Amino acid sequence: MNETSWRQHLYHGLLWLIALLFFMPVLWIFLAAFKAEGLLVSWPPRWFFTPTLDNLRDVFARPGFWSYLAMSFVLSIGAVVIALVVSFLAAYSFSRYKPTGTNFIMFLLLSVRMVPATAVVVPVFLMYSAFGWSKTFHGMLLFYAMFAIPFSLWILKGFLDGVSERYDETALVNGGSRLHVIFRVVLPQVKPGLVAAFIFNIIFVWNEFLFNYLLGGKGTTMIPVLLATGVNEGGSVDWTFIASLSFIYMLPPILAIFLFQKYLLVGMTFGTVRGEV
Amino acid sequence: MAQLGTHLDRPIVGATPAARGRRAWTRALDDSRFFPSLLLVPILIFFVVWNVVPLLWLVGVSFYRYKVTSSREPSFVGWENFAEIFQSTEIWRTLGRTLTFMLLSVGLATILGVLLGLLFWGSQRMPGRRLALTLLFTPMVLPPVAVGTFFRLIYEPNFGVVNYYAQQIVGRRFDFLGDKDLAFFATVAVDVWMWTPFMILMTLAALGSVPKAELEAAEVDRLPWLQRLRYIVLPHGKFILMLGILLRTIDAFKTTDLPYLMTNGGPGNQTELVGLSLYRTGFEAFQMGDASSLAVVTLLVAIAFTSVYLYVLNYRAARVEMR
Numbered sequence: 001m002n003e004t005s006w007r008q009h010l011y012h013g014l015l016w017l018i019a020l021l022f023f024m025p026v027l028w029i030f031l032a033a034f035k036a037e038g039l040l041v042s043w044p045p046r047w048f049f050t051p052t053l054d055n056l057r058d059v060f061a062r063p064g065f066w067s068y069l070a071m072s073f074v075l076s077i078g079a080v081v082i083a084l085v086v087s088f089l090a091a092y093s094f095s096r097y098k099p100t101g102t103n104f105i106m107f108l109l110l111s112v113r114m115v116p117a118t119a120v121v122v123p124v125f126l127m128y129s130a131f132g133w134s135k136t137f138h139g140m141l142l143f144y145a146m147f148a149i150p151f152s153l154w155i156l157k158g159f160l161d162g163v164s165e166r167y168d169e170t171a172l173v174n175g176g177s178r179l180h181v182i183f184r185v186v187l188p189q190v191k192p193g194l195v196a197a198f199i200f201n202i203i204f205v206w207n208e209f210l211f212n213y214l215l216g217g218k219g220t221t222m223i224p225v226l227l228a229t230g231v232n233e234g235g236s237v238d239w240t241f242i243a244s245l246s247f248i249y250m251l252p253p254i255l256a257i258f259l260f261q262k263y264l265l266v267g268m269t270f271g272t273v274r275g276e277v
Numbered sequence: 278m279a280q281l282g283t284h285l286d287r288p289i290v291g292a293t294p295a296a297r298g299r300r301a302w303t304r305a306l307d308d309s310r311f312f313p314s315l316l317l318v319p320i321l322i323f324f325v326v327w328n329v330v331p332l333l334w335l336v337g338v339s340f341y342r343y344k345v346t347s348s349r350e351p352s353f354v355g356w357e358n359f360a361e362i363f364q365s366t367e368i369w370r371t372l373g374r375t376l377t378f379m380l381l382s383v384g385l386a387t388i389l390g391v392l393l394g395l396l397f398w399g400s401q402r403m404p405g406r407r408l409a410l411t412l413l414f415t416p417m418v419l420p421p422v423a424v425g426t427f428f429r430l431i432y433e434p435n436f437g438v439v440n441y442y443a444q445q446i447v448g449r450r451f452d453f454l455g456d457k458d459l460a461f462f463a464t465v466a467v468d469v470w471m472w473t474p475f476m477i478l479m480t481l482a483a484l485g486s487v488p489k490a491e492l493e494a495a496e497v498d499r500l501p502w503l504q505r506l507r508y509i510v511l512p513h514g515k516f517i518l519m520l521g522i523l524l525r526t527i528d529a530f531k532t533t534d535l536p537y538l539m540t541n542g543g544p545g546n547q548t549e550l551v552g553l554s555l556y557r558t559g560f561e562a563f564q565m566g567d568a569s570s571l572a573v574v575t576l577l578v579a580i581a582f583t584s585v586y587l588y589v590l591n592y593r594a595a596r597v598e599m600r
Contacts, residue, residue, distance in 0.1 A: 012403045018393060022474060023412035026419070028438060029427040045438040090320035097313035105324065107587060112328055115579040116531045116552035119572035122559045123331035126338060146327040149320065178312060207420035209534050214560060224422040228538060231426045239430055246423040253418040258411040265482050268417070268475060269524060272590055273517055277410065277481040 026250065032243035040239050055244040062241075064226070072222040072249075075212075076205035079144030080152075080198055086145070087152035087197070092182055094153075095160035096168065106153065110270075113150040117210045128215055135217025143211060148201035155271030159193030160186065192263065193271065199260050200267030203253050223249045335576075339569035346563045358570035368554070368571070375551045378461075379529040382468040387522055389469070390476020397477060398484050414478060416471045425538025428467050429454065432539075457544045464536055464548050471535075472525060479521030483514030516593040523586045530578065551575060 020027075032040050034051035059065055094102045112120065124143065125134065133139035163186055171185045172178075187194075209224040216225070223245065230242055257264055262276050306312060339358055343351035362368050397413075400406060416424070431437055432453040440450040453463040487510050495505045533552030536542060542549035542557065549557070555575070559568030 008402075011399070015397060015400050015403055016405070016409055018396070019409040019413040022470070023415055025427065025431060025470065026415055028431060032427075032430065041436045043436050043441065045436070045441050086319040086323060089316040093313045093316035099313055099317070107583065108328065109324065110587075111576075111580045111583040112332075114527045114531070114583050115572075115576050116533055116555060118533055118552045118555035118559065119575045119579075120331075122555065122565065122568045122572045123335035123338070124327070125559075126565060127331050127334055142323075143327065146323050149323055153320070178306060203418050207418075207422070209420070209422040210556070224420050227420075227422050227426055231429065231538060237429075242426055243430065246427055250419055250423055253420075254411065254415050257414055257418055258407065261407055261410060261414075264414060265478060268478065269520065273479070273482050273520060275482050275485045277478060277485070 026254075029243050029250075030247050032239070033247035035240070035243075037240050040243065055240045056248070059241060059244045059248065064221075065245075068221050068223050068226050069248075071220060072206060075141060075144055075220070075222060076202045079141055079205055080148045080201045082141070082145040083148035083152045083201060084156075084194065084197060087149050087156050088187070088194070089182075091153055091156035091160050092186065095157055096165065106157065109150040109153060113147075117208075121211055121214050124211075125214055134215050135220065137220055140212065140216050140220040143215060144205050144208070147208070147211070148205060151201055151204070151270040152197040155193050155197040155266060156190060158271035158274070159190040163189045193266070195260065196263035196266040196271070199256055199263060203256060203267075206253065332576075335569050335572055338565055339573050341566045343566040343569075344563050345565055351566070354566070358566050359573075361567065362570055362574060371546070371549055371551055371554045374461075374547075374549065375530065378465060378468075378532065378550055379526055381465045382472070382529050382532075383522060383525045385465070385469045386472045386476045386525060389473045390478075390521075391480050391518070393473070394477045394480025394484065397481060414474045416473075417475045417478075419471070421471075421534035422538055424467065424471060425535050428539055432463060454540050455544055457547050460540050460544055460547045464539055467539065468529070468532065468535060472528070475525060476521055479517060479524075480514075483517035483521070484510065486517055487513040516589065516596070519589050520586065520593075523582070523589060527579070527582045527586065530575075530582065 031047070031049075033055055034053070035046070035049060036052050036054065039046055039049050093099065094106065128134035128139055167185050167189070168181050171181045176185065206222075207224070208222075209228060212220070212222050213225045213228065216222075227242065227245055227249070230245070231237055260267075265273055265275055265277055306315075309315075338351075340353060340355055341351040342354045342357075400409075403409065431439055434440060434450055434452040434455065437453075439453070444450055451459060453459050491509050491513075492505070495509055500508075531552060532550055533556065536548045536550055536553055537556065540548045542553050551571075552575075555568055555571055558564050558571060
């Protein structure tokens with residue numbers, strides 16, 4: 001008994017070690033966010049040091065930081081909410097009435113989401129320029145809604161197919177209207193799908209860079225653009241700024257997978273693989 | 278079922294006129310032949326405005342010589358842009374490089390992910406499991422832009438932490454992202470780090486799909502480990518693993534942000550993948566015609582990948598139903 005528990009401890013210790021190894025590069029940046037300027041570029045690198053909050057204070061005081069951060073929140077949450085409403089209605093129709101072309105549209109939507117971002121942005125850039133939608137808030141918001149629709153649709157359709165049509169029939173026979181069926185009978189049963197679609201699409205929009213960089217303007221810039229221009233604009237890189245900004249921006253996704261870990265699998269495979277890890 | 282009951286409690290005949298009015302309205306909606314289509318209106322608007330129109334635009338522009346910054350009118354050139362793609366050694370090299378990147382990155386992430394996934398199989402009772410898994414899965418939910426930037430710091434030739442340990446172990450420093458022999462592999466390494474956790478996740482899902490009863494039977498029979506994997510785990514788990522590999526392949530094909538931030542395609546164009554090449558053609562050289570035709574090619578590749586993915590998915594669904 002004692003020997004098995006000893007081996008058990010060793011095994012768990014090994015798993016923790018692997019997890020920490022994968023987290024190491026992120027940890028290095030988290031540490032860098034709390035290092036004074038000179039320490040960050042010191043040789044040999046320092047793992048132990050007196051932390052300072054100056055870098056974070058500096059980031060908070062940067063012009064534009066708060067509006068960029070607010071834009072990250074507004075665009076990712078707003079776009080995903082729109083996408084969820086649109087996809088839920090469509091998923092219900094696809095799942096229950098199976099109109100002709102269902103499979104084709106689902107396939108096409110998914111395919112477009114599988115194309116490199118730069119290939120998608122070329123025609124959208126031309127279209128937005130022609131319509132005068134580039135650099136506008138609604139242009140960016142609706143584009144990101146479209147960005148989130150395919151995965152939301154796939155996740156929700158998968159979950160709706162899992163809800164037996166008997167529920168719909170029972171409710172209809174008992175005098176419920178279709179809208180009642182959709183929102184009061186079926187909707188509560190696909191809550192896990194909604195949560196997974198909500199959280200993971202928000203993460204995908206939150207992390208997105210190229211569309212925002214090429215289609216957005218001053219009023220719709222999110223943090224990733226700030227990060228990229230901070231590094232790629234030539235001259236010496238302000239590493240303390242980059243490290244603390246990355247630290248702030250990476251916290252929400254990490255927190256999300258801690259809180260919503262059981263949706264991770266569904267979210268990362270857009271509902272095609274179900275189960276828990 | 279509580280919601281269903283409320284309907285029986287509320288007699289239709291005795292309803293107030295207002296309620297009866299609303300009821301008539303929803304009844305009309307219910308009986309309407311158009312109701313299923315009505316639900317589809319929002320998504321169809323999105324589909325047409327953000328998919329169909331850009332798609333037609335893309336295909337249209339791909340037949341033109343069109344430079345955004347020049348004052349010359351776009352001129353129709355027919356298939357010339359596509360012919361250029363097929364004749365350009367540069368583009369073929371980029372596609373080859375992208376393929377190498379995909380094979381290396383997906384291959385390594387799969388091997389590592391399957392091995393670590395098997396190791397994590399028995400982790401159910403591990404203390405602090407949720408936190409450990411969060412740390413383990415973190416790389417795949419990070420913004421590629423942030424990953425690209427901070428790996429520049431980590432790889433930094435003068436004070437980067439990797440170089441410190443390289444100096445300790447090998448005795449010299451490397452300019453990982455500036456050296457033309459190393460940059461490509463340094464980029465692959467970051468991609469593998471980022472996506473191995475995803476393959477671990479998929480391996481765990483695949484292992485979770487193996488029926489408990491069969492594993493217990495194997496335990497009773499004292500079947501050797503290798504045979505358990507071969508005859509019990511593999512037949513059940515291979516579909517989910519296959520889906521994981523396919524998703525990863527599609528995603529690797531899309532990789533753009535990471536090399537853009539880490540090396541901007543350089544040195545030379547050692548790390549210029551197809552996504553980045555498109556960016557350069559369209560938004561640095563402003564050759565929208567060339568960029569569009571290349572985008573059409575990548576779109577076809579993506580459609581092919583998606584078809585394979587869905588084929589495997591349906592195949593699996595059919596197999597599960599048969600059981």
